[in-house]
Amino acid sequence: MSTAPLMIEQEKIVVLDLGSAHNQLITRTIRELGVYSELHPHTVTAAEVKNMQAVGIILSGGSKDAEFNIDPEVFNLGIPVLEIGSKGETIASANEEKHAYGEQSHPEVGQPADVKEMLRHFAFEICKAKDSWTMKSFIDVEVEKIRSQVGDRKVLCALSGGVDSSVVAALIHRAIGDQLTCIFVDHGLLRKGEVESVVDTFSNQFHMNFIKVDARKRFLDKLKGVTDPEQKRKIIGSEFIYVFDEESAKLEGIDFLAQGTIYADIIESGTATNEVIKSHHNVGGLPEDMDFELIEPLKALFKDEVRAVGAELGLPSDIVHRQPFPGPGLGVRVLGEITEEKLDIVREADWILREEIAKAGLDREIWQYFAILPDIRSVGVRNEKRSYDYAVGLRAVHSVDGMTADWARIPWDILEKISTRITAEVDHVNRVVYDITAKPPGTIEWE
Numbered sequence: 001m002s003t004a005p006l007m008i009e010q011e012k013i014v015v016l017d018l019g020s021a022h023n024q025l026i027t028r029t030i031r032e033l034g035v036y037s038e039l040h041p042h043t044v045t046a047a048e049v050k051n052m053q054a055v056g057i058i059l060s061g062g063s064k065d066a067e068f069n070i071d072p073e074v075f076n077l078g079i080p081v082l083e084i085g086s087k088g089e090t091i092a093s094a095n096e097e098k099h100a101y102g103e104q105s106h107p108e109v110g111q112p113a114d115v116k117e118m119l120r121h122f123a124f125e126i127c128k129a130k131d132s133w134t135m136k137s138f139i140d141v142e143v144e145k146i147r148s149q150v151g152d153r154k155v156l157c158a159l160s161g162g163v164d165s166s167v168v169a170a171l172i173h174r175a176i177g178d179q180l181t182c183i184f185v186d187h188g189l190l191r192k193g194e195v196e197s198v199v200d201t202f203s204n205q206f207h208m209n210f211i212k213v214d215a216r217k218r219f220l221d222k223l224k225g226v227t228d229p230e231q232k233r234k235i236i237g238s239e240f241i242y243v244f245d246e247e248s249a250k251l252e253g254i255d256f257l258a259q260g261t262i263y264a265d266i267i268e269s270g271t272a273t274n275e276v277i278k279s280h281h282n283v284g285g286l287p288e289d290m291d292f293e294l295i296e297p298l299k300a301l302f303k304d305e306v307r308a309v310g311a312e313l314g315l316p317s318d319i320v321h322r323q324p325f326p327g328p329g330l331g332v333r334v335l336g337e338i339t340e341e342k343l344d345i346v347r348e349a350d351w352i353l354r355e356e357i358a359k360a361g362l363d364r365e366i367w368q369y370f371a372i373l374p375d376i377r378s379v380g381v382r383n384e385k386r387s388y389d390y391a392v393g394l395r396a397v398h399s400v401d402g403m404t405a406d407w408a409r410i411p412w413d414i415l416e417k418i419s420t421r422i423t424a425e426v427d428h429v430n431r432v433v434y435d436i437t438a439k440p441p442g443t444i445e446w447e
């Protein structure tokens with residue numbers, strides 16, 4: 001985590017990380033109130049805080065602990081300070097007028113109203129913050145920043161059709177129009193309808209400089225005969241880089257690379273952001289030695305804020321609300337060797353699942369749901385004849401951040417409908433199973 005502010009000019013409440021598990025929740029809650037907030041390490045100095053346009057400071061968690069000694073000058077800045085203990089209780093608060101709070105609050109899930117009230121009181125009554133943090137104002141500010149950073153030069157964006165890179169592309173396009181070029185690699189591992197939706201949105205509706213690379217055959221050839229999951233991921237990742245490198249080499253005069261880095265990437269990577277190229281991605285990411293300056297306009301935003309920016313920029317709902325989808329795509333949902341036939345099966349089964357979940361009105365309720373094709377065939381009967389065909393797995397989970405998950409209690413009759421449709425409509429499937437494993441001990445994806 002960097003000590004430099006991400007939104008420099010924006011008035012903010014600074015949350016200092018003293019080891020509480022609630023830090024992110026507190027930061028988000030303040031933003032939901034309409035006040036921008038950033039999380040910073042406890043090692044930040046008073047002088048640094050002073051330069052952050054801070055109107056309030058929150059010390060969050062374990063502040064009595066010696067290992068979290070903070071710069072004592074922080075208390076002398078004339079900026080209100082609120083201390084929240086590691087269990088969420090208000091320990092004390094101090095500011096120039098020595099306001100004190102006796103109330104006890106617990107920002108655990110289950111009592112969010114209390115915390116929100118406490119934070120609202122602190123932000124507006126004590127800090128006199130303005131509720132000026134909206135996604136519309138964010139877009140206005142960022143558009144200006146991008147314009148002055150880029151000038152008349154050119155920007156390249158690797159567009160996956162996922163939420164982050166789609167919103168980055170739309171935002172930069174709003175700022176500089178044709179100076180942006182997007183490259184979308186169709187590796188043949190996307191779900192049904194996704195390629196069409198990406199092309200339609202960015203090429204037909206936004207009229208972007210949009211390059212779609214059809215690399216389906218190339219990826220399948222490389223994956224032929226490979227069954228080991230790690231090996232599959234590696235091949236998909238490195239092939240993506242080759243393809244992207246080849247395509248970008250054809251373009252001239254590009255100075256910048258746009259990245260969909262978001263706040264979670266920064267908080268989780270624990271490093272100064274602007275030096276890191278998004279490193280966690282499964283797709284392998286782009287090589288560190290690419291000769292581009294980075295533009296990362298979403299790096300201060302939480303995921304729900306990114307979605308709100310996307311909606312404000314006019315991106316369609318299927319992109320803005322796209323479920324988390326692994327970088328290697330269906331490559332990790334076809335277990336064992338990947339073939340065209342198996343990809344088709346999983347794509348069709350997944351489509352039916354998505355359709356029925358949407359029809360039942362559960363599509364926003366369930367965090368993630370998808371079909372898997374395990375490498376299993378079993379015996380069944382079809383038209384009074386013995387069949388020996390594939391089993392399809394269904395997975396649907398509730399989760400907040402993907403770290404833990406519980407399986408979704410989809411009503412039986414909906415599961416029945418999905419199963420009946422899959423076995424009737426998808427060739428070579430004679431059995432459907434539902435995964436009832438939580439994470440842990442399972443993972444959300446099967447590979």
Ligand SMILES: Nc1ncnc2c1ncn2[C@@H]1O[C@H](COP(=O)(O)OP(=O)(O)OP(=O)(O)O)[C@@H](O)[C@H]1O
Nearest residue numbers: 158159160162163164165184185260281282283327
């Ligand atoms: N098929 C693709 N075509 C072009 N770029 C891609 C593709 N897949 C991934 N990328 C690029 O690599 C980045 C990281 O990919 P990853 O699959 O880990 O997605 P992510 O972190 O969820 O972001 P996103 O929401 O943009 O997909 C993407 O943001 C995008 O810039």
